[in-house]
Amino acid sequence: ARLMKEEVGQQFAEFGLRRRAFTWMHDRIAVLNAQYGGDSYVGSSSPYHCELTGYVSKCTVNHFWYLLHGARYGVEDANELASIAWRAVYGPDLGTALPDTWGRRLYFSTVAPGMTQMINSYRHDSDPPKDFTDDLVAYFTHPRNRRDLKGITAMFSDSVSDVTAPKIYDYANQWFDVSFGIGGALTNNKRFFKKTPAYRPLNMVAKPVDFSFDLGKTFVPIAKVPDGKGKNVGDPAIIAEIERIKASYPWIY
Numbered sequence: 073a074r075l076m077k078e079e080v081g082q083q084f085a086e087f088g089l090r091r092r093a094f095t096w097m098h099d100r101i102a103v104l105n106a107q108y109g110g111d112s113y114v115g116s117s118s119p120y121h122c123e124l125t126g127y128v129s130k131c132t133v134n135h136f137w138y139l140l141h142g143a144r145y146g147v148e149d150a151n152e153l154a155s156i157a158w159r160a161v162y163g164p165d166l167g168t169a170l171p172d173t174w175g176r177r178l179y180f181s182t183v184a185p186g187m188t189q190m191i192n193s194y195r196h197d198s199d200p201p202k203d204f205t206d207d208l209v210a211y212f213t214h215p216r217n218r219r220d221l222k223g224i225t226a227m228f229s230d231s232v233s234d235v236t237a238p239k240i241y242d243y244a245n246q247w248f249d250v251s252f253g254i255g256g257a258l259t260n261n262k263r264f265f266k267k268t269p270a271y272r273p274l275n276m277v278a279k280p281v282d283f284s285f286d287l288g289k290t291f292v293p294i295a296k297v298p299d300g301k302g303k304n305v306g307d308p309a310i311i312a313e314i315e316r317i318k319a320s321y322p323w324i325y
Contacts, residue, residue, distance in 0.1 A: 082241050084109075084252040085130040086116040087229055088259030097268070098259045099124070105258075117253070130253075132168035132195050132227070133158050135279055135296055139173060143283040143294040147317055151179045155187050168193035168227055172298040174314055176207055181321040185217050193225040195253070198300030201228055205244045210325040217325075221247040229253030230300070233261075279305040 086105055092098040098121065105113045106125035115127035122129045137158060142150035155169065169191045171179035176199075180188065188211075196204040208226060212219055226248040228240050237252050244250045282291040295306020297314045304311050 082237075082245075082250050082252065083112055083114050084237070084254050085114050086118070086121070086255075086258050087253035088255040088257075089116075089118045091256030092259035094268070101258050114251070132193075132253075133170050135170060135173050138170070139280055139294050139296060140283055142173070143292040144285065147174055147178075147294075147314055148182055150174075151183045152187065155183060155191070159187075159190065164190075164192075167191060168195050168225070170195045170197060172197050172199070172300075174297050175299045175318055176204060177323045178318050178321055180207070180211050180325070181323070188212075188217060189219060192223060193227055193251075195227040195229055197230050198298045198303050199230075201230070201240045202243055203299075204228075205247070207323075207325070209247050214325045222249060225249040225251055227251045227253060229255070231256075233257035281306045281310075 086101065088098060088101065098118070102116060102118075102121035102125050105116075106127065113127075115130040116122050116125075117129065117131055119129045121127075133154070138150055138154045141154040141157070144150075145153050151171070151173070159167075169179075171194055173179075194208060205226060208224070209221065211217055212221055212224065226244045228237070228244070228250070229252065232240070232252050232254050234254075234257065237254070240252075241250050279296045281295065282293045284291045293307055293310050295304065295310040295314055297304050297306070297311050297318070
């Protein structure tokens with residue numbers, strides 16, 4: 073935690089639940105973060121570990137929420153409707169959007185500018201961080217979407233570590249406030265736990281591939297097709313159809 077504070081120099085949350093090597097290791101990291109993280113450490117995505125250390129759980133809109141709306145209303149309307157529904161429940165709280173369920177460019181092409189003006193934090197979870205940052209800059213400096221970039225937080229959570237975070241920060245902080253969600257680099261790190269066997273974190277992506285809206289009588293298929301191709305989840309035919317939809321929205325920013 074002290075290393076993260078000194079090297080990153082910016083806010084970070086611990087997102088290491090599903091990547092952890094051991095339960096006790098996660099417990100220990102939570103305590104160390106609270107002791108040494110100072111103002112840089114803002115909490116964990118694990119409610120238990122926030123309760124353990126006196127922090128408020130730090131979460132973002134999740135892929136499940138967008139996928140649910142995609143199955144119910146179709147991919148082209150899902151980002152907008154999911155954002156409206158989330159804000160109706162939480163208001164400005166839990167306000168970090170996750171644009172990459174079907175790629176950030178489809179997200180910003182299908183969510184109304186009025187909604188993106190109300191959202192102050194956007195999470196990167198696949199594809200090169202520089203490309204994500206460049207697209208945010210292009211979108212929010214376009215005349216129809218223009219706003220103060222320093223009023224926006226870019227949150228990075230895709231395999232971030234104390235090694236990669238400073239490089240990401242140096243680039244993205246030219247325009248945005250920057251924060252990090254750091255997972256296995258905290259809860260399964262051989263440098264931090266040299267005397268304990270650490271396992272290579274599972275590169276797993278577990279997402280729903282269909283939903284039922286009639287108590288299980290029928291199921292509507294859906295797929296996650298983000299910017300990072302290795303993170304696609306779903307039936308190949310559904311993935312191909314979503315890729316077709318994505319290609320029909322040219323990036324104009």
